[in-house]
Amino acid sequence: MQVLISGAAGFIGSHLVDRLLRDGHTVVGVDNFITGDWGNLAHLSGVKEFALIEMDATANDFVSRMTELGPFDLVLHLASLASPKDYLAYPLETLESGSTATRNMLEIALRYEARFLVTSTSECYGDPLEHPQTETYWGNVNPIGPRSCYDESKRYAEAITMAYHRKHGLRTNIARIFNTYGPRMKLNDGRVVPAFLSQALEGQPLTMYGDGTQTRSFCYVDDLVDGLCRLMMSEEREPVNLGNPQEITLLVFAERIQRMLGTECPLEFHPLPTDDPTRRQPDIAKAKRVLGWAPKVGLEEGLAPTVEYFQGKLAARR
Ligand SMILES: NC(=O)c1ccc[n+]([C@@H]2O[C@H](COP(=O)([O-])OP(=O)(O)OC[C@H]3O[C@@H](n4cnc5c(N)ncnc54)[C@H](O)[C@@H]3O)[C@@H](O)[C@H]2O)c1
Incomplete structure (x- = not known):
């Protein structure tokens, strides 16, 4: 498959790129390097199945630029500020990566009728009143607290992903990732x-x-990447928890x-x-059931x- 992945130079993104290439896919990675590191992908220089583009996924011309690089079979949206230190320093960019960037990536998927996956987060559950957290729990999120830029950006990303699925029939997946x-x-x-x-x-x-x-609950990155790979090929449209219980x-x-x-x-x-x-x-009963996945x-x-x-x-x- 031809894969487009945003946030490719980040921690999880770079491991996912490695796995996709190992599995025989061709990958276009995009990153604005706000927290990403060229060093995470330096070992891929010269690999002809991989291209890395420096660009902001919220840019006005993002969809047209990326569409030129298609067609894509799979569009993976990982770009976001992800650690509290980063999203507290960049609250507006964080909100934009969950909103504008998610919409841009969805638009690209729509143009090519590609599969789409977004990396959401356990932060959607906020400070949970249910334990462990199942996907049916709606969460306990402070919508105006300092962390809300991250939590709400991901809740919006989930909402717009479901809207594209419902309105356009796009084949979407939502991963709710726990600490990796x-x-x-x-x-x-x-x-x-x-x-x-x-x-x-x-x-x-x-x-x-x-x-x-x-x-x-800490999940090792190889396990998480395996869960993402199973999810992106599944027919499960609603969120799936991925983490180590x-x-x-x-x-x-x-x-x-x-x-x-x-x-x-x-x-x-x-x-x-x-x-x-x-x-x-995380309660990972759903991941076990629909993906046959559990961390090892x-x-x-x-x-x-x-x-x-x-x-x-x-x-x-x-
Ligand atoms: N690591 C975890 O424990 C964890 C937990 C829950 C969810 N997630 C989600 O997984 C994804 C990857 O997280 P990570 O830990 O690898 O974070 P990371 O900060 O290492 O990687 C994120 C990447 O996205 C890039 N980026 C940010 N905004 C961008 C934009 N507008 N345009 C282009 N690139 C942009 C950054 O430069 C970085 O390379 C994120 O969506 C994050 O919210 C991670």
């Missing part, structure tokens, strides 16, 4: 895995927001990292940011290559 980690996350990404790892590797105190009893408190997670790296860095406690969710755990990589197994990647990045910075 792995190599190619940025050192200064701000999310807890890169934050703890880079602090522990540098012998600095680990920054703990809140008392550490809040939970997260293994729930862990941040205190236990910090201990695991300390034990793994053989360090005893102290924890440095800070107040919990506004609207930070206290519990997060355990936390220690996934952390090993991630640590190795961060060690390399930190060494290169010295």
